[in-house]
Amino acid sequence: MEKQYVITLMLLLGSVFSVKPQDSLLIFKTQGNVMFSSIQGSIIRAEKGKFIRKMDALVLEKGAELTAIDKKGAAYKVDNPGRFNLQKILDLPLQKPKSGLTTKYFRYLWQEFIRNGENAAIIGGVFRGDIPMLFPPDSASIASAKINFRWKIQVVETSFFFLWDSSDNLILKAEVSGTQINLFRQSTLLKEGEQYKWAITQEAYPNFKNINHWNFNLIDRNIYHEYKEDMKPLETDLKSLGLNESEIEKILCETYGLCL
Template identity: 30%
Template sequence: MENLLKVNKSYVLLVVLCLTFQFSFAEKNKLFVYKYEGSPKIEVNDSLKIVKKGTVLDKHTKLIMQREDLVYIVNENGDVFELFQTGTFSYKELLAIKPITTKSSFAKTYFSYVWKEFTNTDVLRRDKSGVVYRGDDIILMRYPADSTKIYNNEIRFEWDRIPNKEKDYYFLLRHKDTKTITTIGTPVNTISLMVDGTLLQQGNDYEWAITETKFPNINKVPFYSFHILSNDEFKDVKANISLISADLKNMGFTNSEVQTAICEDFKLCF
């Protein structure tokens, strides 16, 4: 009987390990659409859906391409695949596409990071009005996103509006090291501050939040963090930015779209 229990326990452990491996393998082998042109679609369980940036492609989907369609697909390793042929492509066929050549190892790091962001299942909850929640906290902040690095003389903070709200929002800016907090009331959903060495200084880390009350419980306020790059810090990343910019331009991005993509996808805004 004791030997039988040992066998059963070993069998259960083996099954758990196999399922864990299969789940991990499936997660890692997801693809997602980074850029598209035209009107490509995916077929999921006999229903058609329009492809968007961030659309996940896996073994349950088929990609349907028409004559004018073009898609750029990214995998976990940061490889980029270009597809412009007409037809219906299974997940297996997409995996067989040869990746396009990038100009630097930084480009693969960039796309690998973006892959993790787009395939992350631990997403914030958003209600019908568009307001984002994390647990029981309302997350109004839109830009700069959490953990963003910024190189600019002026930072424009933006947040979601609360429907039918008439009273002021309260913008909170906290220096991450000193914990000093500046509070500004405003009836609109945006505010701009200069990086002039007073409230905002190059090379420093800050946090910001939006609340509905002037004196909130700071311990319960969800903050977003950001770092303002110094001139030297920006010089260190400028070469890599030029390389990834060249790759994005090869995909058809304009200069403005390149800046937006790197800011939104890699959280490096300049």
């Protein structure tokens, strides 16, 4: 009997400190004033990446909208004012994606948030961990004439930007006071059709074997639009959920590496 009580207690504690996928939804998008109220009485603004659990309630003011996803890749959209708990949202008509690509994307987001936790840093659906680079994402195909390299460091001070060509030749080393640098493809450094890799450190002479680097390649706009056409079903589903063109382009870039 004592053993049974111990097992029961462990299960109860687990329900408090972990997210059970079957008992929650993941917030994918909010618009307007959507407040997140818990049983403990805390009230915070609802935002992408937060879970809605059984004990939670969401308050939507007039004009506000909320889209949440489940572990199977289906979406639920709330676009009426009022107070909604988890069950009330689940009772709404299911916004099932028409494209398998969309379902896979939503499942990926769900799994990554479960694996990394709500407080993990995420950009466009891609988790960053301890890597300082933010943009362009790793293995990106870029069609824009100007590339805005961005990164994040603990203390904003001098950073060192390194750029290599496809033959691993270091073609640029720059000392930067800040967290971004712009390069243009019209320069002799960046050429269409070529592949490159880049890295950020706070050391002028690092051991390159011990630092992370990200890759990217340059494509023209015709190839970009050909690739984007393959993502049309995903784009259609995301538009039906209320995302605008710039939000969709951000997802295509930061999640799928297709950058305009």
